[in-house]
Amino acid sequence: MMISLLTKALSKHFLLLFLIGICILLVSSCHNVCASATNEGRETQALLKWKESLQNSGHSLLSSWNLNPPYYTSLNSSFNYQNSSSNPCRWHGITCDKSNSVTQINLKRRGFQGTLETFCFSCFPNLQTVELSHNYFYGSIPSQISNLSKLQFLYLSNNHLSGAIPSEIDLLTSLRQLFLHQNNFSGSIPPTIGQLRSLEKLVLSSNNVTGHIPASLGNLGRLRHLSLEENLLSGAIPQDVGRLTSLIVLNLYDNNLISSIPAALGNLSKLDVLDLGFNKLSGCIPQQILLLKSVTEIRLPNNRLTGSIPAIIGKLSNLRLLYLYGNKLSGYVPREIGNLISLEELEVSLNMLIGSIPASIGNLSNLKILHLYCNRFSGLIPYSIGNMGSLNVLNLDINDLTGPIPASIANLTKLTTLGLSENKLIGTVPPEINNFTSLKAFEVGENFLSGYLPQDLCQGGVLEWLYAASSNFTGPIPKSLKNCTSLIRVQLQMNQLTGNVSKSFGIYPNLEYIDLSYNKLYGELSQNWGHCQNLTSLKVTSNQISGRIPPALGKATQLHVLELSSNQLAGEIPSELGALTSLFRLELNGNKFSGNIPEELEKLLDLRELNLAANNLSGQIPNQIKLCSKLYYLNISWNKLNGIIPSEIRSIYSLRIVDLSHNLLEGGLPLELGYLRNLEVLNLSHNQLSGSIPSTFELMLSLTSVDISNNLLEGPLPDNKAFYNAPTAALANKRGLCGKHTGMEGCLSATNNREQGNKMFILIISFASLSFVFVISGIFAVLCKKVRKPDEPMEVQGTNVFAIWNYDGKLVYENIVEATNGFKSRYCIGAGRSGSVYKAELPSNQIVAVKKLHQQSDGGTDEEKDSKDALLFGVRILRRRKPNKDYEAHISDFGAARFLKPDSSNCTSFVGTFGYVAPELAYTMEANEKSDVYSFGVVALEMLIGKHPGDLISSLSTSNLILLKNLLDHRLPPPRNQVAEEVISIAKLAFCCLNNSPQNRVTMEQVSQKLFLQRKIKAMSKPFQMITLADLF
Template identity: 30%
Template sequence: MYVRSWIRGSVDEQRMEGLLGFTIPWHLLAWLVLSVSVQLNPAAFALSNQGEALLSFKSYMKDQNGCLDDWVRSDPTPCGWTGITCDHGSNVISLKLAGMNLTGALSSDIGRLRSLVSISIELNNFTGTLPQALSDLSELRFINISHNNFSNQFPANLSALQLLETLDAYNNNFSGVLPSELGRLKYLQHLNLGGNYIEGSIPPGYGEMMQLQYLSLSGNFLSGKIPPEIGNLSQLEYLYLGYYNAYEGYIPSELGKLQRLVRLDLSFCGLSGPIPVSLGNLTNLDSLFLQINLLTGPIPAELGNLRNLKSLDLSNNQLDGQLPLELKWLKKLELASFFRNQIHGEIPSFFAELPNLQVLFLWCNNFTGNIPQQLGNMGNLQILDFSSNHLNGTIPPYLCREGALQDLFLFNNELSGAIPDSLGYCYSLVRARLGNNKLTGPIPQGLLSLNSIQMLELLNNNLTGQLPETFEAPQLEILDVSNNNLHGMVSEGIGHLTMLSLLVFSGNRISGGIPQSIGNLRKLLRLDLSNNAFSCSIPVTISRCESLSTLDLSKNQLTGNIPLQIENMQVLDFLNFSHNRLTGSIPSQLQFLPSLTTLDFSYNNLSGPIPLHGQFGYFNASSFIGNPGLCGGQLRPCISAAPGDSLNDHEKLKDQPSFLIWLVGGLFSAALLILVVGICCFFKNYQPCICGLFQRKNTIKPWKLTAFQKLDFNADHVLDCLTEENIIGRGGSGIIYKGVMPSGEIVAVKRLSSQGRKGVSNDHGFSAEIQTLGKIRHRNIVKLLGCCSNQDTNLLLYEYMPKGSLGELLHGKQGSLLDWKSRYNTAVQAAIGLSYLHHDCSPRIVHRDVKSNNILLDSDFRAHVADFGLAKFFQNSGKSQSMSSIAGSYGYIAPEYAYTLKVNEKSDIYSFGVVLLELVTGRRPIEPEYGDGVDIVQWVRIKVQTKDGVFDVLDPKIPVDHVPLREVMLLLRVALLCSNNLPTERPTMRDVVQMLCGVKSKSDNNKSIELFSDSASSLRYQQL
């Protein structure tokens, strides 16, 4: 319309007709004019130079989600493209590509965007080095490349960007040392180089960035001393220097000059010496984290000047003295953590007067005296842990005044008096652990009817009275009231506690019959009613508790026969009916219980022959003595059969040699038939797949290579590596090949078959690995480079691990290569990787196949968790998911998973405990010398009960004089905590990391071993 009007206004068609002798249509004339214009000035309609630069920039990466599909050459400028912002002159000033799942390299074409002010490419999967061209962008003020996989030395030339205000490179793979040149960035306000592999010391020149407000160098491998020059950063508000760094010396007192500081985190970085009193000058501080160090001396009274403090964590140090009374001025305090120190004296009463206090940790210290009776009166207290001290007096009555209390841990003290009745109305209560005290009186009515309570431990007290008649706690998982003076009967209401996994009433005076409703407790793992006055017969319904691994009814007055239905309890590991009045014979069916390792039927009135097959062949006479009517085995011989009586089975076989001949012949024939059928099935099902790998020209569907970062090879290069001589491993999920690419890069290729039987799709974990590893990045998680697939076969491409798997090194010919230091470091690094999956991923990830063969070691013997074919995503931590079948590796599978098919993080933790036992013992999870049905967990538990048990289980390939005994004891203790039969008693992976790393922060003395005497419960909490 506009072109036509312009033409008609500019040229008269009749005049053109007169000049040319014919009429030219207007639209043809318009086309001619535009063509001439484009020829004379092509830039007027072509994509701008900056747009061309961006297209070239895009060509170096892979846009898997199609976020940049609107980056097209047909546009005159890139100003309307996704992630691009321009100024009024159409110059690109902002590049924002955060969280778009982009992979590949950062191209040097970015240097052509001379007006660029801001770069934001965080939360992607960029790899390689940062281009030198970045230093040419003199207008840059903002760079965020966090949460990627950039590597090599962090570039010092970024110091040329004199206007730079923000530089965030958190969570990458940068190595080398910190560039001292960055100290020249006078306008820098935010510097984050945490979560990398950077080594060396902090340059003193970093104290010259006078505009700096945020400095984070945590999560690296830094050493040396913290430079006192950091105290010159007068504008600094956030300082993070801890986590995995290992500094020397003290906390610089100069940090007390940082008047604007809001958060100071120096945790877990090897600092020693006293806490500087100058930190009391930081009056704007709201968080002070100094936990897991080697700090000594008393807590400075000057910390009472920190009137804005909300979180104070000084735990896991060697602090002594008393808590200073000046802390009473911290009226905003919400979290106070002092556990695992050597603090003594009474607990100050001012804690009861802090109006906002929610969490108070004082456990594992030397506190004495009474607990302040007004504690909890302010109504905000949620978690209180005073366990493992020397406290006496009574439990305060107001702990749950406003119904906020969730966790109350007071065990291992000398408290007396009654449990406050108010706890019976504390509807918020989740866990209460009051064991190992001197408490008296009855259990408060209502305590076993709280809707939220999950754990109630009252063991080893002097409680009296009867058990409550009402049991209506729907979430209760652990109930332990053992070793008290309780009497009366257990009501049938006990069957309402259907979530129970542990029920212990031992060591009381409870009488009457065992309730029939006990059979409703289908999730019960341990039932201990021993040392009471239970009478009547053992209820047959107990056999419905098919999850039971421990059943102890010893030292009662039970009568009647042993129920033969116990044969249904296939996971039963410990069975004790001793010291009762049981009669009849031992059911022969019990000898075939597959998991039974401990048995005691002694001191009853049982009679008849002892079954000698199956598991019973391993039990000695002590399991059966005190039964005058029993015979056989290691007891007195049974009376021989009278003449004319039927011969027993053993004698029949002696008189029928032909039976043995037929038996052997039949077995040989069956084995031969199975071998022939197996060979036929192999060639029928697998030969086409094998051939298909090499006859690529005949495949129905072409190979597709999907890269998760920039790769210098293609699918053909990968397929050329799939030869017999390149095989480096075989497993249940596939074959592993070593592949050398044309560029010299070495990768590991795992081949998975994606076709199940009869054409049913079965990807053997291919989808799970892609979904899992494609989204996570961590220094201790194996890196997935890409995948290659067609309709028959899936290939996964990993970074190559030269040292192979931990399992191969431990149990192969090269086991001697792993000295104790390497083993301990492997344990720590693998724990950190699993902790990342369980706690830092969103959604959280359960591996489901943790084992030594799935922990790979690089050239520096650094551990990487691998093989995510069975991994599952979990939205809610601690919640179990039901599986359709058991998946995992024999010897590593948690007991509850095996018989309930339910899995959560605790299943991984059990498997990791087995790996730790492998590291200590050098043995496999299952070995013949353990005995039938006995695995490494049970074998170690039996061995360590002897005087020299630790030395008996220690790998003989490690010289004893080269091993720090304290570290061995710790690793063994953590392994047994992780492999506890009860999932609720296992620590979290965060706890495991804290335990394994914390051993370095304790002086080498015998007392330190006592820190681990309370199982996993002493390791419940890290910083909230």
């Protein structure tokens, strides 16, 4: 009975407890549902608000982001929220968890433009993934991003985000992957990033991040991928990186890192890829990193590494790629390199390696790319090289290799590039190369090779680059070239090739450059050349070409250089050449052309060099030549031209060299000829010119060489250094010239007296004028002194001989000679290869540093000779991949150097070259730290467009739509791929330097960072051919 009552009592208690539990569960569930609904509402409203801030919010992807049917904040039993479009979980790009809370936002590659400022980070407590890469988001990352406490994946790469990486990022403790590459982030990497202990991948590449690599990165024990390449990081690689024992990829490429490679990297036992290229790392390659058994790629190019390649490298059995090019490595290539049986790419070019190429290299049967060019390798090319049957690229250019090309090279049938040029190879080219059907580049020039070129070089129809110049090749042009439409560049000059050019060449839609000069070719020029629409240079100098220039050649409108000199061409120069409006150089000298100089040449507005010498041309020099205003070299000597020298020649201010000798020119010398202030060489000899030499010739201060012999000139020589220093034979005339020259009679005394009287009259007038000016100035000074307030400071400024309105070159020179006592050694404060520097105190109390250049045996300085050579011959690209042997940059200053006054922070004297000085210096005479930046911009732009950019700079506001490709130097082939990106980068930098406002102009430190720290080059947003000046600002 008691048991029964007890059982009933317990049953009641259990029932009561059960009912209480059910109530608690119902209340809790109701609370969760309400909270969930409230959170969903916040997320929905946050997404809609952010959508409104996106400029292309009407994009089809976001069309689902709406409240249809209307969203109710209270629960409605008749409304199915789960299936409505008001639920963000059903929106495109949004993923939710089971409680309908947003966990992922994915808008990758959707072309959205906007910021993250209006995004409510605190509204998404469960957000784990944000994927916004490959869009156009800009602005900075708000510090509120730290509210995403559950965030694991943050992808913001390939946008236009800027500013610093927020230090609050350390609060994202769940973060596993952080991708911020390809943006414009600046500032340093926050040390707090070392608190992200869950981080597995960190990618900050291709930004403007500066400062040191924080040592705190060593705390990221789970990090497997670290990419910081293409930034502006400096300092040494911290030893703490060696604590990242989980690291698989370490990429620090293209920064400004210095010091040695830390040996602690040898602790990264799981490392697969090591890329430290394009920095300033020095010292030897540490052996510790060559013990990493798992590493497959080692990239250390373009640093300052020294020493030899360690033999221990042969133990890296898994290594597939080894880049050591562009360093200062020396010694021998160890034979152990033949143990790298997995190696696919080996590049050790641009070093100072010596000795022979080890025969063990033939063991690398998987090797596809082998670059050994630009070293000092000697001896024979190893026969074992034929064992590398997988080889696609073999480049041994620019070494000291000797002997024949090994016959085993015939086994390399997969070759696309064969580079053996600039060595000392002998013998013939193996005929088996005819079987290389994949060959795109064949380079064997500048050797001692002889015999025939392989006739079926283009059997595969893909040959693009043929370089066989400066050798002893004989026989015909390879027959396969006629139909080789893939050709881009052909250089066969300076051989003994024979054959009929009329039958050896066809139409080449991709051809840009061809040089057949200095051979024994004959026949006539084909009309096919006019159908090569991309042809920029056609050179057939010094052959036996006959016939006429085909008029169809005028259709090759991209032609920049046309050299047909020293042949047997005859007939008239076709007027159709006037259609070659891009022509830079026209050389037709040494032929048998007759008739007049065609007036249509006036259309060649970009012409710099015109050489029609040694022909049978007649008639007069056309007046229209004045329209060729960029011409700096004009040679029409040794013809039968008659008439007078047109006065319109004065319009060609750029002329440096003029040769009109050995013609039938008559009449007097036009006084306008003296207005060619830049003229350096003038030859008018062997004509019938008469009369006196105009006094304007005294104004030709740049003139260094003159020849007026064998004419009918008479009277006094002009007061010009070039005439006084000219050889006697250069002044010999059939009548009488007089003057102060060795072997020449002095001028008549009457003439002297008359000239002396004129000079005295001028002197008296000048003295009286100066006296009047001084008196007026004195009175004005006294009046100013009287009206000056007692407490007003008096400004004293002496005469400044360097000011524009005070400058007198002769006076300055005399003052300098007097101040240095004829350049005595006790005034010398320094000396260099090109000259000595003297300290001189001028009468105006200015202290200047004067550089006196050393003289050569021929009376000219090195700088003068280089300048003349540059003007005579222009810039010439001989071939690709022919760098300076020392890889050394050379810097030239813009003018004279001077000491500032001790109490002065700026220089108020105009010192510099007109056309290169900044506007504020030219107008206000005040220099600052930004003045040289402007000058650098002018020079950089001048290098790109091949001329002084004065006209372009003055019309920038109206030239925004001009295509960049139309401004570039037409002497060079159009840039492609990486070169095109570099051209755009330099052009942008140049225009940054040319800002008229010094405050808005970049600093030289910024210029230096972008140029000398191997600044990254981002991919072009549109094709190079469509880039306008507006895109560069």
